[in-house]
Amino acid sequence: xIVDAEKIQNAYLAWARRAAPFGLVLLALIGAEQxxxxxxxxxxxxxxxxxxPIGWTVGAAAIFIGRGLKYRDLTSDADxxxxxxxxxWTLLGMALAPALVGFVLSFMTxxxxxxxxxxxxxxxxxxxxxxxxxxWRRWIGVGDxxxxxxxxxxxxxHR
Numbered sequence: 001x002i003v004d005a006e007k008i009q010n011a012y013l014a015w016a017r018r019a020a021p022f023g024l025v026l027l028a029l030i031g032a033e034q035x036x037x038x039x040x041x042x043x044x045x046x047x048x049x050x051x052x053p054i055g056w057t058v059g060a061a062a063i064f065i066g067r068g069l070k071y072r073d074l075t076s077d078a079d080x081x082x083x084x085x086x087x088x089w090t091l092l093g094m095a096l097a098p099a100l101v102g103f104v105l106s107f108m109t110x111x112x113x114x115x116x117x118x119x120x121x122x123x124x125x126x127x128x129x130x131x132x133x134x135x136w137r138r139w140i141g142v143g144d145x146x147x148x149x150x151x152x153x154x155x156x157x158h159r
Contacts, residue, residue, distance in 0.1 A: 003080055005142050011081045012136045019092055019130075026096070026122060029103050029115070037112050046110035055105035059098030059118040063125040066094030070129060073139065080140040087139065088131045095125040 036042060070091055074083040102118025105111075 003140055003142065005137070007081065008084075008136055008140055008142060009133060011085065012133045015085050015088055019088065022092055022096065023126065026099055026119065026126070029099050030119070033103060033106060033112060033115050036107065042110055044110070047108040049109055049111070052105065052109055052111070052114060055101050055108075055114060056118065059101040059121055062094045062097035062101075063121060063128065066091050066125065066129045069094070070131065070135065084131075084136045084139045088136075091129040091131055095129040096122060098122040098125060 069087065074080060074087060098118040099115070099122035102115040102122070105118070106113075106115035
């Protein structure tokens with residue numbers, strides 16, 4: 001299926017409008033964390049601190065896996081716009097995953113710094129993994145967004 005640049009741009013903008021509010025999940029988690037840490041049960045003993053490194057690893061792994069997924073080619077030949085949107089949703093979920101893991105981890109250990117550490121990882125992941133229009137164009141095969149304006153003799157310099 002051949003898709004022109006205007007269809008890609010319109011599909012991307014529609015996806016971005018639906019995806020942008022998901023960034024507010026991070027703000028909601030901050031509010032929930034603040035309310036929970038002020039609650040009376042927060043002082044009760046939590047889980048053993050040995051689960052903390054597991055949570056940090058899972059949170060960081062989501063970003064690294066997402067980074068690898070971001071630069072893979074799409075595998076669906078039927079509808080490249082739907083495949084690009086699906087991959088974009090996956091990347092968005094992976095960007096938000098560390099904050100969610102940190103939120104659960106902070107409830108388990110009663111250590112709020114776990115949440116804030118993984119929130120910072122999630123914010124970085126949101127900036128790194130949020131797919132741009134150029135990435136959609138590359139996925140669908142309309143130009144090579146990473147090599148635009150570069151000398152083919154010298155390579156792309158991207159990887």
